[in-house]
Structure formats: C-alpha cells, structure tokens
Amino acid sequence: MTARKKFKVMSIFGTRPEAVKLAPVIEKIESSSRLDHTLTVTGQQRELLDQMLVSFELTPDIDLELMEEDQHLSDLTARVLAGLRGVLAEHDPGLVLVHGDTATTLAASLAAYHQQIAVGHVEAGLRSYDRYSPFPEEMNRQLTDALAELHFAPTSASRDNLRAEGIEEExxxxxxxxxxxxxxxxxxxxxxxxxxxxxxxxxxxxxxIDLVMLTAHRRENFGGKMKKIFAGVRELAARYERVEVVFPVHLNPGVQKPAEALLKDQANVHLTEPLAYSHFISLMSRARLALTDSGGIQEEAPALDVPVVLMRDNTERPEAIRAGTVLKAGTNKESILKTAGRLLEDDEFHREVRSRPNPYGDGRASERILQGILHNFGLSEAPPDEFGI
Structure with a gap:
C-alpha cells in the first residue's frame, strides 16, 4: 500500500514577536505525522529574530536575509514579495501560515495569494479600527485577513470582528x-x-525593590509621544525610591536616541540590550508592574499575574482593558504617573488587578490550530474545540 503523502505547510515570519508566537505552533505541526513543515524566515528584524530562533531552538529551512539598514516599509515589502516568489513556486505548500501584523505577514500572504496558495492567519481579527494606530500594523492585519482562508482568532471578540467583516463562520x-x-x-x-x-x-x-519592566517601540509613538513617555518614566523612577526600572531598548534609533537622552542618567533606570525571551520572562515574573506600548506584553504580563500600564492612545486588544488586567494610561506623562503610582502605592488595588483572569488563553492555542489545519484539509474528522472565557 502506498504511504499517504504528507500535507505541506510553510510557516513564514521575520520578527521577534512572530517567532515567539509561532514557535509553539511549529512544534505542534512538526510533531504531526500527517504534515510536512517548512520554516521560512525573511530576516525583517535580523538580530532580534536570531535571538528568538536560538531561544526556541528553531532552525529555518530557508532564510531570505532581507533586512537592510534604515529599511523603508515599501522596500521591505517589495523584497519579501520578490524573495518568496521562487520559494513558494519550488516548495508548493498547501498552506502558508503567517502571524499577526508585520510587513512580512502581509507580504507573505499576498505572495501566497498570487500563487493561489491558502493562507492561515494566526492571531486574526484584532482591530483598533484606526488605520494609523498602530501603524502600519492595523492595515497589515486587516489586509491579511482579507487574503486569508483560515482565521485563527485568539478571542471571541476577534471572531466577532471577523464576522462583522463578512468572514464565513466555518x-x-x-x-x-x-x-x-x-x-x-x-x-x-x-x-x-x-x-x-x-x-x-x-x-x-x-x-x-519594586521591579518595573519597560518596553517601548511603537512607530506611532516616535517623536514627541516617545519623549513624553520617557519623561514620565524618569519622573516615576525619581519619585519612588523602591522602584528599579529595567528597559531592554529596541534597536530602532527612534527609541534609542530619546532613551539615551532622557533615561541614561537616571540611576534606577537600567537600559539594556534586547533580552533573550527566557531572560525577559524570568525578570517580568518578578515585576511589580509592566509599562509598555507593546501589543504582546498586554497578553504576556497578565499570564504571569503582572499588571500592565499601557502607554498608547488606543489598542487592538480591548479584552484586556475590559478584563482589567491592562490599565490604559495613554502617552500623557501625568496619566502614566497616576496609573503606575496607584499600582505602586495601593497594595490592595495591586492584588486585585493581579487576581483578574487573563482573557487570552489557557495554553492550548497551538493544539487547536493544529487540529484546525488537520480538520480543514480533510486530515482529521474530529472538529477542534474552541477557547472560551
């Protein structure tokens, strides 16, 4: 009897957050006897990506090595499209799996569409409904969802966004x-x-001490907003003697320059190079709170029972705001000080925020995605269960 041919899946990513969030999915896919997996990376964030590949023991089958100094989004997108053309033609996967909202995500989805290859979008349906905030992520994910055939939505709210845009339930x-x-x-x-x-x-x-983890890198905060954020952090550190702030500084000059100017001389603010993921999670697990403009920290910190102060004017993750695990301060210095200050001063309030359930998962998302792929392509009769909170 002829052995059944394996169904081919190609995962494509290029940045640190994509690597973190696709690593457990890739582990599940590669454990399946019914799937043949190829990992392709674009190198959109070269140093940060390589760090995550080591952390999660991922070895790319194909590395396009596309990063250039001071790269423009349009040039990067064009290079990803051109670079993937031959890769997809040669390997001919049945499914291209992408994650989130990066330039790699959108370009890989479009490249697959051009060759009539199905796209599966992990973390589908997130919306701020402000096309310029976060920029360019909001439109990247909306366009990716328009191209995708399978939508792996992290929450019921994300599913509802997709439904409202006409995506079929199945x-x-x-x-x-x-x-x-x-x-x-x-x-x-x-x-x-x-x-x-x-x-x-x-x-x-x-x-x-009260350990505070700080991350900041959003493009829409570059310039005046970033300076206001760092001025708020500086004053927070000066006001509270127990506070020690750890800030792994993003490699983008739009972050590095104001961080050096406003935070370097504050004794209890520790500027570091980007950390290995295991180091970052290890530190954050002991933090009193996290200050961030990141998307992923809004999900990661509550999983460690760490309250989050969000330094953005809006978010595509409203579930965390509603659950109370994330407190939105915006980019105003006084608001940042007030919100973070309450978590530092009011122990009862801090305990209450820590105890709120994380709306983002139970640790079985990757298994559900694997089962979703197998079921959709006729490799398993059993429909996957869904996450609900």
Missing part, C-alpha cells in the same frame, strides 16, 4: 493566543541572568 476558529503557550513553556525555566539583572530579580523576589 473559516474562523477561536484558539486563545499562542503567546500563552510560549509563556507557560518558558516560565518553567530558571535561566541564569547577567549579574546586574540577576541581582535585581533576587531583590524583587525578596521584596526589597
């Missing part, structure tokens, strides 16, 4: 967010941190 699966799978895997590790960071973690564990 093409949507509510999975939870794969980052919870990744956090649960990494949180079980206890990596040895660089000495300065290990000391801060130990002090936080002994309740000798």
């Amino acid at each position: 093409r949507i699966l509510v999975t939870g967010n794969t980052v919870i799978d990744a956090v649960q895997r990494i949180a079980g590790l206890d990596p040895e941190l660089p000495p300065r960071l290990q000391l801060l973690k130990n002090k936080a564990a002994a309740d000798e």
Whole structure:
C-alpha cells in the first residue's frame, strides 16, 4: 500500500514577536505525522529574530536575509514579495501560515495569494479600527485577513470582528493566543541572568525593590509621544525610591536616541540590550508592574499575574482593558504617573488587578490550530474545540 503523502505547510515570519508566537505552533505541526513543515524566515528584524530562533531552538529551512539598514516599509515589502516568489513556486505548500501584523505577514500572504496558495492567519481579527494606530500594523492585519482562508482568532471578540467583516463562520476558529503557550513553556525555566539583572530579580523576589519592566517601540509613538513617555518614566523612577526600572531598548534609533537622552542618567533606570525571551520572562515574573506600548506584553504580563500600564492612545486588544488586567494610561506623562503610582502605592488595588483572569488563553492555542489545519484539509474528522472565557 502506498504511504499517504504528507500535507505541506510553510510557516513564514521575520520578527521577534512572530517567532515567539509561532514557535509553539511549529512544534505542534512538526510533531504531526500527517504534515510536512517548512520554516521560512525573511530576516525583517535580523538580530532580534536570531535571538528568538536560538531561544526556541528553531532552525529555518530557508532564510531570505532581507533586512537592510534604515529599511523603508515599501522596500521591505517589495523584497519579501520578490524573495518568496521562487520559494513558494519550488516548495508548493498547501498552506502558508503567517502571524499577526508585520510587513512580512502581509507580504507573505499576498505572495501566497498570487500563487493561489491558502493562507492561515494566526492571531486574526484584532482591530483598533484606526488605520494609523498602530501603524502600519492595523492595515497589515486587516489586509491579511482579507487574503486569508483560515482565521485563527485568539478571542471571541476577534471572531466577532471577523464576522462583522463578512468572514464565513466555518473559516474562523477561536484558539486563545499562542503567546500563552510560549509563556507557560518558558516560565518553567530558571535561566541564569547577567549579574546586574540577576541581582535585581533576587531583590524583587525578596521584596526589597519594586521591579518595573519597560518596553517601548511603537512607530506611532516616535517623536514627541516617545519623549513624553520617557519623561514620565524618569519622573516615576525619581519619585519612588523602591522602584528599579529595567528597559531592554529596541534597536530602532527612534527609541534609542530619546532613551539615551532622557533615561541614561537616571540611576534606577537600567537600559539594556534586547533580552533573550527566557531572560525577559524570568525578570517580568518578578515585576511589580509592566509599562509598555507593546501589543504582546498586554497578553504576556497578565499570564504571569503582572499588571500592565499601557502607554498608547488606543489598542487592538480591548479584552484586556475590559478584563482589567491592562490599565490604559495613554502617552500623557501625568496619566502614566497616576496609573503606575496607584499600582505602586495601593497594595490592595495591586492584588486585585493581579487576581483578574487573563482573557487570552489557557495554553492550548497551538493544539487547536493544529487540529484546525488537520480538520480543514480533510486530515482529521474530529472538529477542534474552541477557547472560551
């Protein structure tokens, strides 16, 4: 009897967040005897991506190595489209799997569409409904969802957004967010941190300091908003003696320059290079709170029972705002100080926020995505279960 030919899936990504969130999915796909998996990376964020590939023990089958210094979004998108043309023609996958809302996500989806290859979109349906905030992510994900045939929505709210846009019910699966799978895997590790960071973690564990994790990198915050954010962080650090802020500084000059100018000389603000994911999660697990304009931190920190102060004017993750695990301060300095200050000063309020359930998953999103792929392409009769909270 002739062995059944495996169904070919190609995962394509290019940035740190995509690697984190697709790593547990790739692990599940590669464990399936019915699927043949190819990992293609674009290198959109070269150094940050390579760091995550090591952290999650991922070895690309194809690396397009497309990153260029000071790259423009249009040029990057064109290079991804051109680079994937021959790759997709040669490998001819039955499904291209993409994640989220990056330039790689959109360009890979369009490249697959041009060759009539089905696209599966992990983390589908997130919306701010402001095309310029977050920029360019909001339109990247809307356009990707228009191109995708399978939509792996992290929450019921994301599913409802897709329904409202005319996506058929049978093409949507509510999975939870794969980052919870990744956090649960990494949180079980206890990596040895660089000495300065290990000391801060130990002090936080002994309740000798209030550790605050800071991330900031959104394009729409570059310029005046970023300066206001950092001015707020500087004043917060100066106001509270117990606070020690750890800031892994993004490599973009739009972050590095104002960070150096406004935060470098504040003794209890520690500027570091981007951290390995296991190091970042290890530190954040001991944090009193997280200050961020990131999307992923809104999901990751609550999984570790860490309250989040969101330094953005809007968010495509309203579930966290409604659940109360994320407190939106915007980019106004006084609002940042007030929101973070309450979490630092009011222990009862801090405990209440920590205890609120995370709306983003139960650690089984990757399994649901695998089952969704198998069921959709006739490789399994059993329909996948859906995540609900």
